[in-house]
Amino acid sequence: MSTQTPKSSNPASSSILSKLPPLTILGPLAALLLSIIFFSLQSDRFLAGRNFSLIVQQVMVVGVLAIGQTLVVLTGGIDLSNGMVMALGQVVMTKFAMDFGMPPYLAILCGLLVTMGFGFLNGLLITRINLPPFIVTLGTLNIAFAITQIYSKAQTVSNLPDSMLLLGETFKIGETAINYGSVLMLLLFLFVWFVLRDTAPGRHVYAVGNNAEAARLNGIPSKRVLLIIYTLAGLMYGIAALLLVARTSVGDPNAGQTENLESITAVVLGGTSLFGGRGNVLGTLIGALIVGVFRNGLTLIGVSSVYQILITGILVILAVTTDQLSRRKG
Amino acid sequence: MTTSSPTPVLAARGLTKRYGQVTALDGADFELLPGEILAVIGDNGAGKSTLIKALSGALVPDSGEIKLDGKAVHFKSPSDARKAGIETVYQDLAVAPAMTIAENLFLGREIKRGGLLGKLHVINKKQMLDEAVKYMQELKIGIRSMKQAVETLSGGQRQGVAVARSAAFAKHVVILDEPTAALGVKESGMVLDLIRRVRDRGLPVILISHNMPHVFEISDRIHIQRLGRRAALVNTKDITMPDAVAIMTGAKTI
Numbered sequence: 026m027s028t029q030t031p032k033s034s035n036p037a038s039s040s041i042l043s044k045l046p047p048l049t050i051l052g053p054l055a056a057l058l059l060s061i062i063f064f065s066l067q068s069d070r071f072l073a074g075r076n077f078s079l080i081v082q083q084v085m086v087v088g089v090l091a092i093g094q095t096l097v098v099l100t101g102g103i104d105l106s107n108g109m110v111m112a113l114g115q116v117v118m119t120k121f122a123m124d125f126g127m128p129p130y131l132a133i134l135c136g137l138l139v140t141m142g143f144g145f146l147n148g149l150l151i152t153r154i155n156l157p158p159f160i161v162t163l164g165t166l167n168i169a170f171a172i173t174q175i176y177s178k179a180q181t182v183s184n185l186p187d188s189m190l191l192l193g194e195t196f197k198i199g200e201t202a203i204n205y206g207s208v209l210m211l212l213l214f215l216f217v218w219f220v221l222r223d224t225a226p227g228r229h230v231y232a233v234g235n236n237a238e239a240a241r242l243n244g245i246p247s248k249r250v251l252l253i254i255y256t257l258a259g260l261m262y263g264i265a266a267l268l269l270v271a272r273t274s275v276g277d278p279n280a281g282q283t284e285n286l287e288s289i290t291a292v293v294l295g296g297t298s299l300f301g302g303r304g305n306v307l308g309t310l311i312g313a314l315i316v317g318v319f320r321n322g323l324t325l326i327g328v329s330s331v332y333q334i335l336i337t338g339i340l341v342i343l344a345v346t347t348d349q350l351s352r353r354k355g
Numbered sequence: 356m357t358t359s360s361p362t363p364v365l366a367a368r369g370l371t372k373r374y375g376q377v378t379a380l381d382g383a384d385f386e387l388l389p390g391e392i393l394a395v396i397g398d399n400g401a402g403k404s405t406l407i408k409a410l411s412g413a414l415v416p417d418s419g420e421i422k423l424d425g426k427a428v429h430f431k432s433p434s435d436a437r438k439a440g441i442e443t444v445y446q447d448l449a450v451a452p453a454m455t456i457a458e459n460l461f462l463g464r465e466i467k468r469g470g471l472l473g474k475l476h477v478i479n480k481k482q483m484l485d486e487a488v489k490y491m492q493e494l495k496i497g498i499r500s501m502k503q504a505v506e507t508l509s510g511g512q513r514q515g516v517a518v519a520r521s522a523a524f525a526k527h528v529v530i531l532d533e534p535t536a537a538l539g540v541k542e543s544g545m546v547l548d549l550i551r552r553v554r555d556r557g558l559p560v561i562l563i564s565h566n567m568p569h570v571f572e573i574s575d576r577i578h579i580q581r582l583g584r585r586a587a588l589v590n591t592k593d594i595t596m597p598d599a600v601a602i603m604t605g606a607k608t609i
Binding site: 238 | 434437463480
């Protein structure tokens, strides 16, 4: 070990290397760009502004779910309940507005409180009774599903007031119609990215995911961090519910059945480690876009949806393998 | 026993701790003087770690008293002890491997920005980085970049980060639990040098170690723990290694 002069007079190469985000974000970005190039060559309809706007719109629900999922995965946990909790959230929002004639904003608030309540319940069971997140959220997945079905009597809620669908509306930039929901999703990604990167509570999330015991010994209340994270994830699921309502114009009790795995796919493709403590929410955005680009591109060139699922599965295994191998090396 | 004129920084009297039938501490005494490196040695089961846990707040003794700077203290958790200025470096190194050295140094004590941003808990990365560089410089820990993830460091360097962190924030005492246990010869030497520098900055150090050569190389006094009590407290230069081991194992008494 040598005694080095201080200040930022480090060798240029090492400082550039340390500034560059590691493979975890460059890999997904490269994959996204390659898939965009590939599909542009395959279909001339792919590279249109309209199509991109459509892709973003298609990923916005899973994208916001995946923000919550990223928070949970960064702490070393996993949330299987998010799709079902979202379904319950949208049924609550829409039924409260329709059945009780509640003002839409109040009904939306109730929906958000329900999804946050589920997140809080997950966090409580995980931190107070020390149950594994996988099992807890598998349980709450079923509970949320059953409540959704019982409460809605498996009926779709329709004829919603316009003010509930606001986020599904669009504005135009040139020829391209962009919907408000997509913008909200992008803003949420940026906001969460900033909080995780530049605030003390954000860094504590990483610390807990890295080494919960070390975090505790250094005065970070690990359990409270976990509880807050699961609750905030619940808030994200509520916002995703609102986006889904805006996109589909109904409250659908059968929604959200595959979104838990899709959100995990986005997180993993985005380079966030399932072991916790490393990763980045912008990576998740890229991961969600990769899935969206593949779905959209493969549909454009006429590949059936079964193959799309096959390809997504292979991508996930590749991403997790990379994660595992890079850990073994370190 | 040495006669102690200055007030001990940390002292304990008659500490006991029982776990069911097992007596881990059986009226143990303890004394740490200002500016010294005190080694705590003892065979497995002698109550070393129980003693250290009581002093660092990780457990509450059944009876006995602990005094910090002459005032009685009652630690209920490690963070109580931390707030009182006692920092502990645990054997399994409480570091966050994927986070940078600077972040690890300030883990749980991040420097915030000024003004509104600070109220929103926005951290000042620049200042944390600068202080990390300055601090590691003072302790002569030569690590090129504070932006490196801790997992990229060698075992000795990681230990250096953990020791530096505790020394940076300890107002009264630094407790090191087996800091050289997993290290090679060269790295051990580096960590021992670091411990001396911490002492030379005026912080007394409690060193728990099984490594007799290291204990004799670095400590000012040795606390020998046996059967839940302090069997001896001696100046390191007044005792030989075989005698220390003999007291430790009960082959000899003082």
